[in-house]
Amino acid sequence: MPLERLEGFDDHVASLLQQWNAPAVGVAVVVGDTPVLTRGYGFRDYDKRLPFDASTLFPIASNTKLFVALAAGMLVDEGKLTFDKPLCQHLPELRFHDDILTRSVTLRDLLAHRTGITRHDMMTFGARATSKDIFDRLHLMKPSAGLRETFIYNNVMYYAVAHVIERLGGISWTELVRERMLEPAGMRDTSFLYSALLDEPNLAIGYTEYRNRRELRKLETTRKNDLPWPSGSMVSTLGDMSRWLSLLVNDGKVDDRQVVSKTLLRETMAPAIPLPNLAPELYGWWESLNGAYGLGRQTEVYRGHLLASHGGDIRGFHSKVSVMPKERIGVSVFVIGDHCAALRDVVHYQLYERLLGLEPTPWNERLFGLLEPARQAMSQARNSRYDDRIGDTKPSHRLEDYAGDFAHQAYGTIAIAFENGHLRLKFRDQDLPLEHYHYDRFDAEADDPEDDARWRINFQATHEGDIDRFVTKIVENEVVFVRKEFAHAPVLLQRFSGTYETAAGLCVEVFMRDDGTLWLRVPGQRDERFIAARDRVFRMASAPGSTFEFTERDGQFVSLDQMTGAGRFIFRKV
CATH class of the missing domain: 2.40.128.50 (Lipocalin)
Incomplete structure (x- = not known):
């Protein structure tokens, strides 16, 4: 495969940067055992005009998922886990929203986004959530489709997988990835959290265009308080991505050492759920067909060639990591800039077409042509974002x-x-x-x-x-x-305690338990807890249409008043 096919590529990328107003593009290409291109174009910090190079630290976002899928797969190789048996057989504490999911969900379902559960990213964003935290809340996520019925991308399920790794492997996902993949592959500059690298001198900085003008603005770092997240927090470099691509195209080997089993790599490319052919249906573009999601990456047939890839998107940063396994070609593309995210696909497909000697597809013209209509649509939407507002209304309360x-x-x-x-x-x-x-x-x-x-x-x-x-x-x-329940001081709750008598002479008891909660005891009935609604006012589960208020006079509580639809009933303190 003649490397002359990349001749003129540098000048081509320079023109793309100018056309798209892109701060930077980074490219890593591997053919067989050989890195044929590892180069950055533009600036990793646009304001300071600092160049993007092979050692620039760049968040790869959802390209983290393949590392996590392989980490779980290593436990499968060791017999500690299976891809297709119900996961509850390995973790009896697993609990989903309904019993059918709990009894049926497999590791493959979690990794292939086919649980039928929609995204719940805010469960993790900025929450310092551990994998166990999310695993323990799986039952709170209501599915919107049946199991294996359709593809619904769900980052949260990778947290669940990370907990499975820790629970059955006895090691965190970050430790397993580092010890079993990064270190053997010589990926010394790859780590797990962008916000931990803010003082590093060669860190990529996110930018995007202003909404209504072609001027770049720096983006502030988000998720500063989060722990490493298995759905997309890893940070790498073009140099390390070259090593990763080499491992992927050489059946999991690095320097004749089998780091990842050949069988496991093939498993990640096995179609688990089909993806729709949107490009032909929407635009009449037929080059990419029959996509399917596997484990942490997806496959497609690109102009007759099997291509396995995954994208990564986080505010300001966009990436694509892919291989053609039969041709033993690997390509990684990094792009800085939300407004030019599609440039990663342009460069990605153009590199494969060059290396395969195919006639070029007008990807740049196609995707750049969508940019301005999308910008106009966003502008129109913003101009109408208050159209549903109803004037001359007021809040119902203070x-x-x-x-x-x-x-x-x-x-x-x-x-x-x-x-x-x-x-x-x-x-x-x-x-x-x-x-x-x-x-x-x-x-x-x-x-x-x-x-x-x-x-x-x-x-x-x-x-x-x-x-x-x-x-x-x-x-x-x-x-x-x-x-949330109104918080009364414990000393005040204690003052509520005592015996109260109804007009008919029935005495009831109000008392505090050791856990600081307030309860009502009625003769012949089960004790019931008071739920504080506001200062000195409570509700009770058995009487949803009532409130209970402790009335004070001259510094002493004199009655418990129950307000119902029929009126106020007074329980006198005795």
Whole structure:
């Protein structure tokens, strides 16, 4: 395969950088045992004009998934795990939303995105979530399709796989990947967390264009507080990617040492679930056909050649890592810039066509041609983003009545704070002003005016009219956050304790348990817990239409008042 086919490629990439206004492109190409191109183009830090080179540290995002899939596969090779038997046979504590999933889900289902469960990325983003944290919450994720029915990309399932690795392998996914893959392959510059590298001198910096002008702006680093995440946190270099590609095209061998078994590598390319032929259907582009997702990577037939690949996308950084196993060609492309993310596919396909001696497909013209219509569509959408707002409406309650801590089992707590006469939304590292939109809906816009993200919070009231929850959308899911129980001081709860008498002479007892909770004991009935709704006001699960208020007079609690639809009933303290 003559290397002369790459002649003029450097000049070609330079023209692409200019056309796309791209800060940088990095390329690694391996043919057989030989790295034939390992080169960066443009600037890894555009503001400082620092060059992108073979040792520039670059987040590979979802290209992490193949490493995790192979790590789990090594346990399969060792007989500690299987790809296709129900995972609950290996981990009896596994629990999904329903018994069918719990009894049926396999390791292959998790790795191939075929559980039928939608994305729940906010469970992990900025949450410092461990793999076990996510594994223990799998039952909270309701499926939207049947098992193995359709492809639904789900990063969270790779957290579950990472826990499986640690549970059955006795070692974390990062340790296993480093000891069993990175070190044997000589990938010394590859690590697991971008935010841990912020002081490194050769770190790639994310950029993108402003919304309405072709000027680049630097992107702030996100996920600073997260632990390494198995769905996409690894950082590598073009030099290390050359070594990785060499391992992939040489059946898992590095310098005649079998690092990954040939059988396991083939397993990752075995089709687990089909992908739709969108390019022919949408645009009439027939070069790539019959895609399928395997384990941590997907396959396609590209102009008659089997191609196995995966993309990686994180704010400011985009990558593609692929091999043609029969031809023993490997290609990795890194791109800085959200606005020019598609450039990775342009360069990726063009390199294969050059090396195979094929007539070039006009990928650049095609994908660049989609850029401006997409930009216009986004601009039009933004201009209409408030069209559904209904004017002349007011909140149903005082603003301070909306304040409180609201919780969801999967996502944690969102605080709605009332400060200086205004509401604020506080969630993990976000602290945003919450503005009235209409009725009982309030919106919080991102701090960055170039960021279109916003929270839409729709508050709801109880039967008694108290604001006790809100509905919002997180990624692909509508989620209900419920107001957390009001926190009374233990000394005050103790003062509520005592005997109370009804008008008919029935005596009931209010008492505290050792765990600090307040309970009601009625003769002949099961004890029931009081749930604090607000200061001195409680609810009870058995009486959802009632509230219970402890009434104080002259510094002493004199009664427990139950408010029902029929009116107020007074239990006098004796």
